[in-house]
Amino acid sequence: xxxxxxxxxxxxxxxxxxxxxxxxxxxxxxxxxxxxxxxxxxxxxxxxxxxxxxxxxxxxxxxxxxxxxxxxxxxxxxxxxxxxxxxxxxxxxxxxxxxxxxxxxxxxxxxxxxxxxxxxxxxxxxxxxxxxxxxxxxxxxxxxxxxxxxxxxxxxxxxxxxxxxxxxxxxxxxxxxxxxxxxxxxxxxxxxxxxxxxxxxxxxxxxxxxxxxxxxxxxxxxxxxxxxxxxxxxxxxxxxxxxxxxxxxxxxxxxxxxxxxxxxxxxxxxxxxxxxxxxxxxxxxxxxxxxxxxxxxxxxxxxxxxxxxxxxxxxxxxxxxxxxxxxxxxxxxxxxxxxxxxxxxxxxxxxxxxxxxxxxxxxxxxxxxxxxxxxxxxxxxxxxxxxxxxxxxxxxxxxxxxxxxxxxxxxxxxxxxxxxxxxxxxxxxxxxxxxxxxxxxxxxxxxxx
Numbered sequence: 001x002x003x004x005x006x007x008x009x010x011x012x013x014x015x016x017x018x019x020x021x022x023x024x025x026x027x028x029x030x031x032x033x034x035x036x037x038x039x040x041x042x043x044x045x046x047x048x049x050x051x052x053x054x055x056x057x058x059x060x061x062x063x064x065x066x067x068x069x070x071x072x073x074x075x076x077x078x079x080x081x082x083x084x085x086x087x088x089x090x091x092x093x094x095x096x097x098x099x100x101x102x103x104x105x106x107x108x109x110x111x112x113x114x115x116x117x118x119x120x121x122x123x124x125x126x127x128x129x130x131x132x133x134x135x136x137x138x139x140x141x142x143x144x145x146x147x148x149x150x151x152x153x154x155x156x157x158x159x160x161x162x163x164x165x166x167x168x169x170x171x172x173x174x175x176x177x178x179x180x181x182x183x184x185x186x187x188x189x190x191x192x193x194x195x196x197x198x199x200x201x202x203x204x205x206x207x208x209x210x211x212x213x214x215x216x217x218x219x220x221x222x223x224x225x226x227x228x229x230x231x232x233x234x235x236x237x238x239x240x241x242x243x244x245x246x247x248x249x250x251x252x253x254x255x256x257x258x259x260x261x262x263x264x265x266x267x268x269x270x271x272x273x274x275x276x277x278x279x280x281x282x283x284x285x286x287x288x289x290x291x292x293x294x295x296x297x298x299x300x301x302x303x304x305x306x307x308x309x310x311x312x313x314x315x316x317x318x319x320x321x322x323x324x325x326x327x328x329x330x331x332x333x334x335x336x337x338x339x340x341x342x343x344x345x346x347x348x349x350x351x352x353x354x355x356x357x358x359x360x361x362x363x364x365x366x367x368x369x370x371x372x373x374x375x376x377x378x379x380x381x382x383x384x385x386x387x388x389x390x391x392x393x394x395x396x397x398x399x400x401x402x403x404x405x406x407x408x409x410x411x412x413x414x415x416x417x418x419x420x421x422x423x424x425x426x427x428x429x430x431x432x433x434x435x436x437x438x439x440x441x442x443x444x445x446x447x448x449x
Contacts (some may be wrong), residue, residue, distance in 0.1 A: 007072050008165035010241045018111050021258040024233045025180065026320030026365075027107060028227045030313060031288045033263040034270040036223055041211035042203040042271070044262070045220055048212070052224035053260055056437055059429045060230045060392060061252040063399040064412035068239025069248065074330040075233030077238065083402060089394050090331075093233025096387040097327040100232065102354035104324065105157075105380040106315035109150035109359070110289065113139065115310035116149075124302050129294045132362040136289045141363035150355050157321040158348040161329055162341060165241055169322060176315050178256075183312040184265040190305060197272030204271045218444045221437055226384065228259055229320070231391025235326040242329075248412060249420065262316075269309075288313070325351070354379075385445035393438040400431035 010016050037045045071078040076090030117123045126132055140146055159167045191197055229235065239248070273295050296306040325347055333343035361368060361375035370378040400406060412420050420426070 008241055010170055011166065011245050012243070013246060015170050015173070015252070016238075016242050016246050017254045017258070018177045019169060020235065020238050020251060020255045022173040022177055022319035023238060023323035024066060024227065024255055024259040024314050025177070025212070025262045026229075027104075027111075027313065028223070028320075029259065029263040030266040030316050031107075033223060033227065034267050035288075036219060037204070037267060038215045038271070038274075040219055041208055043205050043207035044209050044212050045216060045298070046204065046267070047207050048217055048220040049224055049263075052221045052437075053228070053256055056221065056434055057224050057230065057256055058252055059426055059434055060225075060395060061228060061235055061255065062412065062426070063250055063395055063430055064230065065234035065239040065242070065248040066247060066399065067395075068236040069242045069244075069246070069402075070407050072240045072410050073144060073238045074240065075327055076331055077334055078236050082404075082407070083398070086394075086402065087400050089391065090233060090236070092330055092387060092391050092394070093231065093236065094331045094383045096232040096350065096383050096391060097234070097324045097378050098354070099387070100383045101321065101324050101328075101351040102358045103376050104317070104321060105150050105154055105344060105351065105355035106146065106359045106362075106376060108153045108314070108321055109146055109148075109355075110140070111310055111313035111317050112153055113145065113149045114293070115307060115314055116288065118296075118303060118307040118310050121303055123293050123306055124297055127294065129290055132290045132293045140359075143350045143360065143364050146359045146362075147356050150359050151352060153317070153321065154348060154352045154355060156318060157325050158344060160318075160322050161325050161347075162344045164340065169326060172322060173319070177317050180262070180312065180315045181265075182320070183270065183308055183315070184262065187269040187309060187312065188265055188304070189344045191269050191272040191276075194299075195270055196276050196278040199276035200271035200273070201268070203275065204267045215444075222441045222445070225392060226388060226439070227263065228256065229323065231388045231393075231395060232324070232383075233331075233391075234323045234324065235313055236328050238323065245414060247414065247418060249418075252322055279394040284406065348355065389438050389442040389445065393435055393442070396430050396435045400427060400435075 012020060037049075067078050067082065071081040074090070075093040075194055076087055079090040080087040082175060114123070123132075126135065134229070160172045162168065163171075192201070206437055225231075242248075242251075269290070273292070276295075292309065296302050296309065299305055325344075328347045328351070329340070329343045332346055333340050336343070338346065357365065358376040358379055366374055368375065373381060409420075409423070412418075412426075414421070
């Protein structure tokens with residue numbers, strides 16, 4: 001399939017890596033990974049997680065890259081061009097991206113709120129985890145403050161998308177990804193210098209496989225899969241902007257390394273700090289918004305470090321919301337034949353309404369439930385437990401069993417100019433191992449095990 005001369009392309013190999021890495025790196029790496037690792041034994045979980053990323057994440061990412069660059073179309077158009085009967089897989093990605101933005105924008109707004117309160121010194125007025133829990137609970141139930149910060153985050157994302165692929169997405173990735181690593185490294189050094197920080201490093205890097213259970217493996221598999229943004233059309237959409245000479249395997253490997261490195265650095269930031277003040281690493285989802293503020297408040301220059309940390313979360317959240325927004329914008333632009341500006345505004349308006357409703361469902365609209373859950377929780381459950389595993393599973397089936405072998409090999413080898421010695425292993429993983437693993441994750445998420 002020939003590349004359309006009218007379609008935007010990314011500037012080069014580095015741009016492809018940074019843009020795709022920006023899609024995979026997000027709050028899942030910095031917020032979710034540390035508390036999941038803490039809940040599942042630290043070092044042993046890290047080892048299993050890395051193995052899962054290599055065996056599950058890489059083949060799936062290469063598969064989605066191949067679909068996107070082979071067609072140079074949005075997620076729906078890409079699968080339709082390759083096999084019209086499989087266009088449902090693209091729709092699954094677009095719907096998943098839309099629903100994820102519904103609650104992801106809300107959480108992103110929380111990070112912006114906390115960054116502002118860190119800068120103003122508001123967070124420094126309190127000292128205990130109980131006080132921070134009360135602050136957080138009151139904030140998310142407030143009828144207007146979370147919606148305000150959510151709306152600001154929506155507009156920031158729209159601004160980047162409206163500038164286009166090269167001037168918006170590519171330029172933002174070149175600024176935000178290096179900034180994210182600079183902040184992570186600065187915070188890591190600070191944490192390592194804290195008293196008893198070495199205990200946190202030993203917990204994180206010294207595996208204790210006696211703590212490993214089948215559930216630990218399944219959680220690691222799920223975290224690896226979701227961290228890489230597989231199954232929601234982002235990698236298909238971004239790969240559609242790749243140049244013909246982009247090495248898909250090297251790009252996927254580099255993205256995977258960067259994504260994993262961010263998660264590891266987040267652990268280096270958080271676990272030494274947690275152990276330094278004697279807090280259990282199994283603090284769960286409250287680690288970022290309740291536990292860590294109380295830790296920062298006990299440090300010298302608490303306002304500075306707290307502000308820098310929440311700036312890190314804002315940057316990570318923004319790279320993800322940009323990629324999710326682009327999946328929907330590209331679909332609306334190309335399939336509904338709207339201008340890119342109109343498609344961006346339509347996406348922004350629709351996601352803003354959904355996000356506002358999701359935010360209010362934690363407070364004044366809490367009585368409105370879906371399957372016994374408020375809107376915020378139902379969006380999280382539906383996407384994480386059903387749509388994403390389904391997207392990944394059917395991607396494996398399509399690329400592994402249905403996609404023309406000549407198209408797949410041409411994409412992976414750049415029309416025969418690159419050698420791929422483990423092509424047979426790649427196909428084996430894609431046909432048998434990845435679908436089986438994703439099915440296990442799906443059943444585990446539904447509570448079968």
